[in-house]
Amino acid sequence: xxxxxxxxSNTNVKLPFFGDIPSQLPSPLGQVLATFPLFERIPLxxxxxxxxxxxxxIDCLGNADNDEVAAAYDRMTxxxxxxxxxxxxxxxxxxxxxxxxxGLFKPPEELSALVVMELLYYYALAHQDSFDVRWIKNxxxxxxxxxxxxxxxxxxxxxxxxxxxxVSEISLNAQNDQATKLTYSTMSGDECEIDDIDGIVLALxxxxxxxxxxxxxxxxxxxxFSAAASLKGIDxxxxxxxxxxxxxxxxxxxxxxxxxxxxxxxxxxxxxxxLQENNPALWGDxxxxxxxxxxxxxxxxxxxxxxxxxxSMSDADIIATLTEELLPSAVAQFADAKVLDSWVxxxxxxxxxFAPGSYHKRPPLSSPIANIKCAGDWVRMGxxxxxAKGLCQERAYVSGLQAANLLTDFTSRxxxxxxxxGDEEQxxxxxxxxxxxx
Numbered sequence: 520x521x522x523x524x525x526x527x528s529n530t531n532v533k534l535p536f537f538g539d540i541p542s543q544l545p546s547p548l549g550q551v552l553a554t555f556p557l558f559e560r561i562p563l564x565x566x567x568x569x570x571x572x573x574x575x576x577i578d579c580l581g582n583a584d585n586d587e588v589a590a591a592y593d594r595m596t597x598x599x600x601x602x603x604x605x606x607x608x609x610x611x612x613x614x615x616x617x618x619x620x621x622g623l624f625k626p627p628e629e630l631s632a633l634v635v636m637e638l639l640y641y642y643a644l645a646h647q648d649s650f651d652v653r654w655i656k657n658x659x660x661x662x663x664x665x666x667x668x669x670x671x672x673x674x675x676x677x678x679x680x681x682x683x684x685x686v687s688e689i690s691l692n693a694q695n696d697q698a699t700k701l702t703y704s705t706m707s708g709d710e711c712e713i714d715d716i717d718g719i720v721l722a723l724x725x726x727x728x729x730x731x732x733x734x735x736x737x738x739x740x741x742x743x744f745s746a747a748a749s750l751k752g753i754d755x756x757x758x759x760x761x762x763x764x765x766x767x768x769x770x771x772x773x774x775x776x777x778x779x780x781x782x783x784x785x786x787x788x789x790x791x792x793x794l795q796e797n798n799p800a801l802w803g804d805x806x807x808x809x810x811x812x813x814x815x816x817x818x819x820x821x822x823x824x825x826x827x828x829x830x831s832m833s834d835a836d837i838i839a840t841l842t843e844e845l846l847p848s849a850v851a852q853f854a855d856a857k858v859l860d861s862w863v864x865x866x867x868x869x870x871x872x873f874a875p876g877s878y879h880k881r882p883p884l885s886s887p888i889a890n891i892k893c894a895g896d897w898v899r900m901g902x903x904x905x906x907a908k909g910l911c912q913e914r915a916y917v918s919g920l921q922a923a924n925l926l927t928d929f930t931s932r933x934x935x936x937x938x939x940x941g942d943e944e945q946x947x948x949x950x951x952x953x954x955x956x957x
Contacts, residue, residue, distance in 0.1 A: 620785025
């Protein structure tokens with residue numbers, strides 16, 4: 520990538536002649552100064568054209584309460600937005616496009632300008648230290664977060680978690696228009712039912728929503744659900760590679776950009792041996808085993824987004840593309856490393872695609888059926904809208920809390936929802952000036 524991804528939280532950046540740059544300068548001054556030494560090839564004149572993004576952000580998000588303005592930006596592609604606001608071709612091709620491919624998993628011409636502006640503001644423009652990414656310290660999200668949560672729900676709250684089951688059909692009561700029955704299939708193929716339902720949260724992506732609505736005639740008759748089921752997702756491939764030697768890299772988190780071998784996909788590679796200190800769990804070993812004191816090689820997690828052109832490749836060919844082309848091109852020492860083991864996971868259509876014009880088709884937090892709520896990063900939250908935007912776990916998490924709060928009708932214990940920090944004063948002033956001029 521043309522610029523090293525900046526993680527500003529709790530860090531200071533040193534500039535020639537200026538010394539240390541504080542981590543809480545006003546936005547966007549702080550971001551400009553902090554990233555100045557990180558852009559290594561893009562000329563200053565191209566970087567200066569990024570001012571167009573600030574103007575677009577003020578106009579777009581400053582009128583977020585205006586449905587007509589929001590709809591206009593949603594219909595526009597991010598590519599058209601960049602042209603309209605004067606961003607240079609070099610800046611878009613060498614920096615913004617690769618960033619969007621790994622941030623929203625699609626190139627600018629296939630993304631809603633509205634969501635791109637929301638994402639850029641939330642992740643980078645709102646505050647100097649907005650971009651604050653953390654990698655889980657041990658294990659995976661599944662075994663370190665999801666599994667303990669499921670155990671806690673069952674042990675402390677006497678709930679039943681039916682892992683591996685698929686919803687077959689949701690049925691409505693014609694008399695009161697409420698969801699009353701859910702049919703699901705188990706991992707062994709048995710069909711089961713849950714009757715007398717109090718509430719349902721559809722925490723589904725586009726592919727899951729399509730499957731449930733197609734098999735639920737009662738829901739398919741409702742335009743809100745059929746519209747959501749018509750949206751498509753993005754193909755993703757996830758890989759993990761174990762090497763026989765440690766490969767030093769400049770940074771532990773890295774982006775592939777503009778390689779022909781990507782076939783139009785975005786790509787990242789993360790050095791797990793650096794991020795997780797090459798602990799024995801990365802190699803499937805027991806932490807208490809005294810024989811696990813020898814130094815292990817590097818463990819690399821590689822992901823491809825917008826990966827439709829790569830899905831048809833065999834697992835072996837995908838690993839070969841990484842180890843023989845992409846990784847050695849990024850870090851030459853990978854050419855000398857031998858693959859000890861590898862794993863490939865393919866996930867067609869599983870990630871939210873914020874396509875132009877898709878906003879009003881996205882499912883609402885509160886559906887037309889009173890006891891069915893929706894949750895996920897693609898959900899429209901209405902009056903409960905939150906500052907976490909775009910393709911992010913924070914938005915999915917918050918929407919889940921709000922869905923639970925709505926189902927209990929605010930009569931029992933409520934989940935606290937913490938909003939993001941407010942806009943800085945200079946952004947508010949820019950919004951006021953823009954409204955007066957426009």
